Amino acid sequence: xxxxxxxxxxxxxxxxxxxxxxxxxxxxxxxxxxxxxxxxxxxxxxxxxxxxxxxxxxxxxxxxxxxxxxxxxxxxxxxxxxxxxxxxxxxxxxxxxxxxxxxxxxxxxxxxxxxxxxxxxxxxxxxxxxxxxxxxxxxxxxxxxxxxxxxxxxxxxxxxxxxxxxxxxxxxxxxxxxxxxxxxxxxxxxxxxxxxxxxxxxxxxxxxxxxxxxxxxxxxxxxxxxxxxxxxxxxxxxxxxxxxxxxxxxxxxxxxxxx
Amino acid sequence: xxxxxxxxxxxxxxxxxxxxxxxxxxxxxxxxxxxxxxxxxxxxxxxxxxxxxxxxxxxxxxxxxxxxxxxxxxxxxxxxxxxxxxxxxxxxxxxxxxxxxxxxxxxxxxxxxxxxxxxxxxxxxxxxxxxxxxxxxxx
Numbered sequence: 001x002x003x004x005x006x007x008x009x010x011x012x013x014x015x016x017x018x019x020x021x022x023x024x025x026x027x028x029x030x031x032x033x034x035x036x037x038x039x040x041x042x043x044x045x046x047x048x049x050x051x052x053x054x055x056x057x058x059x060x061x062x063x064x065x066x067x068x069x070x071x072x073x074x075x076x077x078x079x080x081x082x083x084x085x086x087x088x089x090x091x092x093x094x095x096x097x098x099x100x101x102x103x104x105x106x107x108x109x110x111x112x113x114x115x116x117x118x119x120x121x122x123x124x125x126x127x128x129x130x131x132x133x134x135x136x137x138x139x140x141x142x143x144x145x146x147x148x149x150x151x152x153x154x155x156x157x158x159x160x161x162x163x164x165x166x167x168x169x170x171x172x173x174x175x176x177x178x179x180x181x182x183x184x185x186x187x188x189x190x191x192x193x194x195x196x197x198x199x200x201x202x203x204x205x206x207x208x209x210x211x212x213x214x215x216x217x218x219x220x221x222x223x224x225x226x227x228x229x230x231x232x233x234x235x236x237x238x239x240x241x242x243x244x245x246x247x248x249x250x251x252x253x254x255x256x257x258x259x
Numbered sequence: 260x261x262x263x264x265x266x267x268x269x270x271x272x273x274x275x276x277x278x279x280x281x282x283x284x285x286x287x288x289x290x291x292x293x294x295x296x297x298x299x300x301x302x303x304x305x306x307x308x309x310x311x312x313x314x315x316x317x318x319x320x321x322x323x324x325x326x327x328x329x330x331x332x333x334x335x336x337x338x339x340x341x342x343x344x345x346x347x348x349x350x351x352x353x354x355x356x357x358x359x360x361x362x363x364x365x366x367x368x369x370x371x372x373x374x375x376x377x378x379x380x381x382x383x384x385x386x387x388x389x390x391x392x393x394x395x396x397x398x
Contacts, residue, residue: 114388116319116330248316252323
């Protein structure tokens with residue numbers, strides 16, 4: 001197997017973010033007219049809030065780490081590529097991954113052997129191969145071979161623990177990840193949803209309707225993406241996820257390499 | 260004198276906290292399976308079909324080990340609590356559920372007849388995966 005590393009994200013994005021933050025800091029530096037300490041504090045505090053938001057929005061991708069890549073090359077882990085497309089009532093897409101790395105427009109949770117299949121326990125961190133693929137709804141998970149249940153919910157608008165608990169009853173899809181395959185494309189999930197406009201601009205997914213959800217096979221697009229960003233990791237396999245409506249969870253112990 | 264002052268300070272500036280445990284038995288998830296419900300199970304005799312007929316579909320199927328797990332959650336204890344801040348003329352109270360997770364584990368042999376079974380409680384800080392591995396490993 002070749003050992004070429006995947007390409008890194010666009011360097012221009014990070015530079016632009018740093019420049020943006022630097023310009024914001026300059027604007028917020030205490031001026032002569034701001035003599036009142038309270039006003040200065042309020043100004044800095046507001047600036048800090050904006051900075052935190054900007055940093056969150058700037059960090060738009062997270063490629064597999066060196067350790068993960070080594071595990072994938074040794075057939076201990078698999079990159080599972082998924083696309084999620086949410087269409088609003090107007091037929092226009094609502095970007096599922098637009099605002100954050102942990103609390104995005106959509107929340108993902110994965111049930112596995114440890115949880116007995118039920119997708120509760122933690123909110124899955126969404127990761128992307130590039131900014132462009134993120135805009136198109138592509139995300140990926142790094143999983144061992146085994147069976148998994150991917151559950152989705154609209155954007156979080158409540159306490160984290162309540163939100164995570166509700167994943168147990170959220171729409172979910174069954175994933176069967178085979179052993180010794182470096183990359184698995186699990187399908188493109190097309191859902192309908194409702195949009196909620198935010199006061200300061202942008203929109204989030206307010207509600208998703210999985211009744212007519214469809215898993216489409218867009219392996220050509222997936223291949224294009226993996227060829228561009230995960231070149232050298234080896235062949236990929238398409239194993240489409242399936243809607244899971246039953247109350248019975250089929251579990252399989254995660255396996256290490258069979259080689 | 261010093262103790263009195265400390266007590267006065269805690270009373271005026273601090274918070275007085277109290278809690279009362281309340282026994283409960285509310286099934287919050289799954290279907291409870293009692294000891295009586297599993298009386299029909301006999302090692303080497305009861306079949307998988309018989310189990311499905313009497314108990315319905317299991318919550319978990321671990322195919323590699325030919326194992327069914329029926330799972331249900333029960334709130335067996337509720338804790339009512341109150342926190343009072345006398346100095347601030349303020350108080351808050353609530354009720355916290357203490358849930359317990361139960362499992363009926365049934366492992367079948369190659370002929371799909373009951374090999375082992377146990378109705379058990381999942382330890383609080385143990386994942387189902389770890390518990391299943393341990394349970395199968397001990398048999």
